[in-house]
Amino acid sequence: MLTQSIKDALNQQIAMEAQSSQAYLAMASWAEIQPGLDGVTNFFYQQSNEERVHMLKLIRYVNERGGFAVVPALPQPVVTFQSLQRVFQDFLRHEMEVSASINELVGLALQERDFATHNFLQWYVSEQLEEEALARTLNDKLELVGDDKSGIYMFDKDILLFRGHAGPDGNAAS
Numbered sequence: 572m573l574t575q576s577i578k579d580a581l582n583q584q585i586a587m588e589a590q591s592s593q594a595y596l597a598m599a600s601w602a603e604i605q606p607g608l609d610g611v612t613n614f615f616y617q618q619s620n621e622e623r624v625h626m627l628k629l630i631r632y633v634n635e636r637g638g639f640a641v642v643p644a645l646p647q648p649v650v651t652f653q654s655l656q657r658v659f660q661d662f663l664r665h666e667m668e669v670s671a672s673i674n675e676l677v678g679l680a681l682q683e684r685d686f687a688t689h690n691f692l693q694w695y696v697s698e699q700l701e702e703e704a705l706a707r708t709l710n711d712k713l714e715l716v717g718d719d720k721s722g723i724y725m726f727d728k729d730i731l732l733f734r735g736h737a738g739p740d741g742n743a744a745s
Contacts, residue, residue, distance in 0.1 A: 577685055578638040580676050581629055586643035587672050588626035594665060595619035597648040598658050610727040611655065618662075625695070632691055655723065656713050663706035670699040705733060 573581070599615035602608045633640035652658045673695045680689040709730065716722030 573633065573636045573638045573688070574683055574685065577679065577683060577688055578633060580679050581633050581638070581688075582641045582643075584672060584676055585626055585629045585633070585640055586645075587669060588622050588629060589643055589645055590648070591665060591669060592619045592622035592626065593645050594648040594661075595622060597650045598652070598662070601650065601652055601658070602655075605655075607724060608655070608727050610730040611658075614730045614733070615658075625698070628694075632688075636687070656710075659706070659710050659713055663703070663710050666699065666702045666706045670703055673699055709733070 595615045595618040599612050599619060602612040602615055630640035630642070649661070652661070673692065677689060677692050677696060680686075680692060712726055712729075716726055
């Protein structure tokens with residue numbers, strides 16, 4: 572059984588993962604109406620799907636451990652961006668916030684001696700290390716490119732190498 576504080580913290584994380592999915596969906600939608608950003612569009616559709624999967628894992632865990640996972644109401648995410656660079660800066664900032672939240676949750680699990688939850692959360696710790704590294708790498712690449720249109724074109728093509736070649740629905744693109 573989960574303690575009330577663990578249930579509350581896990582439900583807060585569920586909300587954060589849902590907000591991440593919505594934020595990345597908004598980024599994908601913005602990118603899709605920008606000329607020539609098909610790779611970035613697909614990248615953020617995939618990111619959105621991935622965050623939804625993270626949320627679902629948490630929901631299943633809470634419910635399986637005797638809690639009640641609450642599907643959260645979500646605020647409207649930011650839907651317009653000043654630049655491609657701003658999108659990726661927001662991406663990195665958001666991933667850092669998620670990492671901090673996961674770390675707090677891990678600390679709480681240890682404090683409450685909830686070793687099952689601590690063990691469950693280790694997957695999220697590893698995932699966040701990867702997500703932050705990816706976001707930093709993509710920000711570094713965009714910083715190198717600056718406003719050079721040919722550089723942005725290459726960035727858009729190369730971004731597919733980081734997430735594979737799946738389409739917006741997460742399946743292989745044809």
